[in-house]
Structure formats: structure tokens, C-alpha cells
Amino acid sequence: xxxxxxxNLGKSFGGVRAMQGVSFQVRRGAxxxxxxxxxxxxxxxxxxLTGLYVPDTGRVLLDGRDLTGLGxxxxxxxxxxxxxxxxxxxxxxSALENVMTGRHLRExxxxxxxxxxxxxxxxxxxACRDHARELLHRVGLDEWADAAADAMPYGALKRLEIARxxxxxxxxxxxxxxxxxxxxxxxxxxxxxxxxxxxEGVTVVLVEHNMRLVMEVSDHxxxxxxxxxxxxxxxxxxxxxxxxxEAYLGVAEPAxxxxxx
Amino acid sequence: MAHAxxxxxxxxxxxxxxxxxxxxxxxxxxxxxxxxxxxxxxNNYFYEIAILVAxxxxxxxxxxxxxxxxxxxxxxxxxxxxxGGYGSALLAGTAGWPVWASLPFAVAAVGVLALLVGRPxxxxxxxxxxxxxxxxxxxxxxxxxxEDKLTGGPxxxxxxxxxxxxxxxxGEHTWYAIVGAALxxxxxxxxxxxESPAGRALRALHGSEVAAQTLGIDAARHxxxxxxISAVLAALAGALMAHYAGFITPAKASxxxxxxxxxxxxxxxxxSVFGAVVGAAVLTTLPQVLTVLKDYEMMVFGAVLIATMxxxxxxxxxxxxxxxALSRRR
Numbered sequence: 001x002x003x004x005x006x007x008n009l010g011k012s013f014g015g016v017r018a019m020q021g022v023s024f025q026v027r028r029g030a031x032x033x034x035x036x037x038x039x040x041x042x043x044x045x046x047x048x049l050t051g052l053y054v055p056d057t058g059r060v061l062l063d064g065r066d067l068t069g070l071g072x073x074x075x076x077x078x079x080x081x082x083x084x085x086x087x088x089x090x091x092x093x094s095a096l097e098n099v100m101t102g103r104h105l106r107e108x109x110x111x112x113x114x115x116x117x118x119x120x121x122x123x124x125x126x127a128c129r130d131h132a133r134e135l136l137h138r139v140g141l142d143e144w145a146d147a148a149a150d151a152m153p154y155g156a157l158k159r160l161e162i163a164r165x166x167x168x169x170x171x172x173x174x175x176x177x178x179x180x181x182x183x184x185x186x187x188x189x190x191x192x193x194x195x196x197x198x199x200e201g202v203t204v205v206l207v208e209h210n211m212r213l214v215m216e217v218s219d220h221x222x223x224x225x226x227x228x229x230x231x232x233x234x235x236x237x238x239x240x241x242x243x244x245x246e247a248y249l250g251v252a253e254p255a256x257x258x259x260x261x
Numbered sequence: 262m263a264h265a266x267x268x269x270x271x272x273x274x275x276x277x278x279x280x281x282x283x284x285x286x287x288x289x290x291x292x293x294x295x296x297x298x299x300x301x302x303x304n305n306y307f308y309e310i311a312i313l314v315a316x317x318x319x320x321x322x323x324x325x326x327x328x329x330x331x332x333x334x335x336x337x338x339x340x341x342x343x344x345g346g347y348g349s350a351l352l353a354g355t356a357g358w359p360v361w362a363s364l365p366f367a368v369a370a371v372g373v374l375a376l377l378v379g380r381p382x383x384x385x386x387x388x389x390x391x392x393x394x395x396x397x398x399x400x401x402x403x404x405x406x407x408e409d410k411l412t413g414g415p416x417x418x419x420x421x422x423x424x425x426x427x428x429x430x431x432g433e434h435t436w437y438a439i440v441g442a443a444l445x446x447x448x449x450x451x452x453x454x455x456e457s458p459a460g461r462a463l464r465a466l467h468g469s470e471v472a473a474q475t476l477g478i479d480a481a482r483h484x485x486x487x488x489x490i491s492a493v494l495a496a497l498a499g500a501l502m503a504h505y506a507g508f509i510t511p512a513k514a515s516x517x518x519x520x521x522x523x524x525x526x527x528x529x530x531x532x533s534v535f536g537a538v539v540g541a542a543v544l545t546t547l548p549q550v551l552t553v554l555k556d557y558e559m560m561v562f563g564a565v566l567i568a569t570m571x572x573x574x575x576x577x578x579x580x581x582x583x584x585x586a587l588s589r590r591r
Contacts, residue, residue, distance in 0.1 A: 071474070073479045081476075089469070090465050092467060107458040115454050
């Protein structure tokens with residue numbers, strides 16, 4: 001079943017066409033990866049899928065609802081969650097508070113109840129705390145719960161962002177290079193985590209350069225190049241696609257032979 | 262099963278240390294100081310200063326929510342302070358309302374004004390609010406000075422006392438109790454707000470506005486709400502001040518007064534409720550103490566400000582907290 005539909009998305013920055021006519025569909029509970037060389041438009045696409053950029057052309061539909069032109073907080077309310085390539089952790093909070101902030105949409109708290117700290121608010125706050133601890137456990141950060149975010153190592157912060165995004169219980173989770181800058185062990189933890197999430201029925205859209213990870217976790221791939229769709233399909237189909245090999249994977253033996261010669 | 266047992270026992274565990282937490286401990290300390298202070302206050306002059314400290318602290322706690330938590334600066338809070346005072350004074354004096362109606366009405370009206378000013382400006386990123394409030398403060402100040410038929414002009418306006426059920430609220434001791442209770446209440450509300458989803462939303466916006474928005478936090482709405490709260494607290498303090506002093510002048514709306522309030526917040530420590538109280542206390546009493554220096558008063562005052570910001574750059578309370586935490590870790 002399709003959860004997210006992208007139709008003919010286009011975006012220019014001044015004279016630069018960052019994206020042209022990209023269409024693509026995301027199935028519920030599957031892991032979809034977006035790959036492509038630097039500057040292919042992957043992050044631009046994610047920014048349009050979270051309302052941070054408004055596309056010049058095309059539409060974004062979530063569960064059949066047109067979200068085009070809405071603000072980022074409205075995309076979030078509709079059920080889109082994300083992490084960031086360059087960390088956007090709340091460094092002025094603890095790890096636990098970061099995740100509790102992720103519960104924002106799930107907390108129906110009136111300003112008056114917040115100011116007066118009503119008994120029901122106190123109970124909700126305790127429940128929110130427990131839920132956040134549970135999520136930290138899920139991404140393997142139990143021991144960091146009470147640590148200040150600015151005292152945490154990079155790999156832990158990457159997982160903290162995932163826990164924070166999950167806290168909102170999004171229908172689609174967008175991960176922007178979750179393994180970037182991680183060592184091999186940490187990257188393996190991320191791919192185990194993504195597989196676990198997929199197993200739990202979370203729909204994941206992954207932007208990633210680590211091809212081993214992409215090939216291992218993805219059900220479906222979208223290949224972008226210079227803001228256009230180059231190819232789409234299962235990891236197998238895409239890795240055999242000559243256009244992809246030429247533009248991105250660049251494995252081609254002829255090139256090796258040429259350099260030998 | 263093991264995990265379920267853990268989560269049940271957890272909420273009670275920190276309870277044993279509740280008095281150690283800054284929230285309850287700080288609130289108890291503040292209340293204790295307010296209750297015990299009369300033991301050392303020898304005459305009405307001390308009470309006058311203490312009342313002034315508490316009123317400034319109420320404004321600063323609100324302003325600190327805006328500056329320290331929402332990351333927005335207001336350069337017009339003296340305007341809200343004066344409007345609260347003049348509003349209640351005019352409704353009670355000229356229009357003959359009872360003060361129990363004039364004061365809440367004036368304070369609420371200032372809240373509405375803040376909403377109207379904040380709504381268009383807080384949608385924009387950057388420090389547009391500082392510009393808008395600067396303009397508003399100047400306008401309020403000019404109007405209060407020039408509309409002398411209504412406001413009494415630069416000479417000021419006499420303000421009727423608060424009368425509740427035939428009892429006239431007067432005397433330094435009574436006012437000290439009222440204003441002290443109001444301060445404790447304000448601090449309690451501010452602490453509650455910070456440790457709630459609304460407070461986390463503000464801190465999140467300060468930490469990373471982009472990330473906050475992608476978690477569903479409506480930046481403009483949350484900034485606007487805290488701006489309105491801070492304006493309402495300023496108006497409340499202004500109205501209490503007017504009825505306490507029995508007199509109000511346009512100087513209360515001056516740009517300098519707005520700047521003083523911002524300095525108190527920064528001096529005491531941004532993003533610290535108790536910092537705002539300490540900042541207000543120190544910077545309200547310091548000029549009184551320094552009057553013995555006569556001509557050198559402003560020089561020493563300036564030197565104290567500079568030294569504090571050099572040696573305690575995060576403001577008094579957060580910097581001292583950090584030093585304390587470091588010394589305990591060793």
C-alpha cells in the first residue's frame with residue numbers, strides 16, 4: 001500500500017535546477033533508499049518532503065492528503081519525521097529531554113495546564129519520560145539517557161536523532177545519511193536498527209552513501225543524478241542498470257582495463 | 262516483565278531527592294528568603310527597595326522566558342510595564358472602576374496588545390521583535406508624555422489605592438507580603454512552564470529551530486505565546502507598582518527602563534528563572550548601595566557589570582552553578 005506519493009517535484013535555487021520532474025512512491029512498511037552522487041538533489045528532496053522547501057512544481061501526498069505548500073511543523077503533524085545529515089540535536093538539553101521533545105505532537109497539553117502543572121500533566125510528564133526511556137533503550141542509548149547532549153559522542157548523537165524522530169510516531173521516517181561519519185561497527189549498528197524498525201512496520205526513506213548499508217536494508221531504490229530520476233527499482237535491478245553504473249556506482253571493468261592500459 | 266517493574270519503580274526514586282532539585286529547592290529557598298528578610302529590614306526604606314526588587318523580578322522572570330528560552334529580545338517591556346500601570350490607574354481613577362476589575366482588565370489588554378504586535382513580527386526569523394518592541398516602547402512613552410489631559414503628561418498621574426471589600430491595601434508590610442507572594446507565584450508558574458511540553462518546545466526552538474519544526478513545533482505560535490506571557494507579567498508588575506506607589510510617571514515607559522530590564526536578565530543569567538530574580542535583586546539594590554559614592558556611582562556600577570560579564574559570562578546563576586558542579590566533580 002502506498003503511503004507517500006511524490007509527483008513531478010521540481011525546485012530551482014536562482015539559476016540552479018536542484019530538482020526536475022521527480023516522481024516516486026513509497027510503500028508502507030518498506031525501506032526505500034535514495035542514492036546518487038553529491039549534488040544529485042537527495043537532501044533537497046528530503047527538505048521538500050518535510051516542508052522545509054516549498055517545491056516549484058509538483059505535489060507531495062501523504063496518505064492521499066496533499067501537503068504541498070504547508071510548513072514543516074504541519075508536515076510533522078501529518079506524520080513525516082526525519083533526521084539530519086549534519087546533526088540538529090538540541091545541545092541545550094539532555095538525551096532524554098531531546099527524545100521527550102520528540103513527543104511534542106503526542107502531548108495534548110494546554111498552556112494553562114503547563115503553567116499550573118495540573119495532576120494530569122504531572123502524570124502525562126511521567127508517561128512521556130518513560131516512553132522516551134523506552135525509545136532510548138530501543139536505539140541502544142540507555143546509559144546516555146541523563147547525559148547532556150553536548151557531552152555525547154557522534155555515533156550516539158546519530159542514534160539519538162533517530163530516537164527523537166521515532167518519538168513522534170511518524171508514518172514515514174526520513175533518515176538523511178544516518179551512517180555518515182560512523183566507523184564500521186557503528187554503521188552496522190545503524191543497519192541493524194533500520195532493519196529492526198522495518199520489521200516493526202516503520203516506513204523508512206533512507207538517504208545514504210554507504211552502499212553496503214543501502215543494498216543490505218533497502219526494498220526499493222531511487223537513483224538521482226543532477227536533480228533527475230536516473231533509475232528506480234529493487235537493489236538488484238538498480239545495481240545492474242547501466243546508466244546507474246556509469247553515473248554513480250562506477251564499477252565498470254572497462255574503466256579498470258582502460259587505466260591498466 | 263523486568264522492564265515493566267523498572268518503569269513502575271522509577272518515578273518514585275527521584276522523589277527522595279526532590280529537595281535537592283533546583284526546582285523545589287530553589288522555590289523553597291526563594292520563599293524562605295522572602296519570609297525571613299523582614300528580620301533584617303530595619304525600616305520602611307528597606308521594604309520599599311525589597312518591593313521594587315520583587316516587582317522587577319516579576320518582569321525579569323517573564324522577560325527571561327522570552328530572551329533565555331525563546332531566544333527573542335524585547336526592547337519595549339518598559340512600555341508594557343507602564344501601560345499596565347497607567348491602564349489600571351486610569352480605569353480605577355478617571356473611570357472609577359474598582360481596582361479588582363481595573364487591574365486584571367488593564368493587564369489583559371496589554372496581553373492583547375502584545376498579541377497584536379507579536380503576531381506579524383514573530384512569523385519572521387531574526388530580531389524583528391526587538392525592532393517592533395523598540396518602536397512600541399517609544400510610542401507608548403511619547404503618548405504618555407504628550408496626552409497630558411488624560412495621563413497628566415510628564416508630571417505623572419496619581420493612582421488610587423487598591424480597595425478590597427472595604428479594606429484599603431496600604432503600608433509597606435502589606436505590600437511586601439502581596440508582592441512577595443506574587444513573585445513566588447510567578448517563579449512557580451515559570452518553572453512549571455519550562456518543565457512542560459511548552460517549555461521544551463521553546464528550548465528546542467533555541468537549540469535547533471529546523472529540528473524543532475520537523476517535530477511538529479510551531480515556532481511562531483510558541484514564541485508568540487511566551488511573548489504574551491512576558492508582556493502580561495510586565496503589565497502586572499507595572500499595575501502593582503502604580504497602586505503601591507500611588508503615583509506613576511512616563512519615565513516608567515522609557516527606553517532606558519526597557520534596557521535596564523534586559524540587562525537584569527542577562528546579568529542574572531539567561532535561561533535561568535532564578536537568574537532573573539538574582540539579576541533583578543542585585544541591579545535594583547546596587548544603585549541604592551552605591552549612592553554613598555556620589556559622583557562615582559555610575560562608574561562603579563558599570564565596572565561591576567563589566568566584571569560580572571567577564572568573569573561570569575553566562576550570568577551570575579548559571580555561571581556559579583557550573584563552577585559549583587565542576588568543583589563537586591573534582
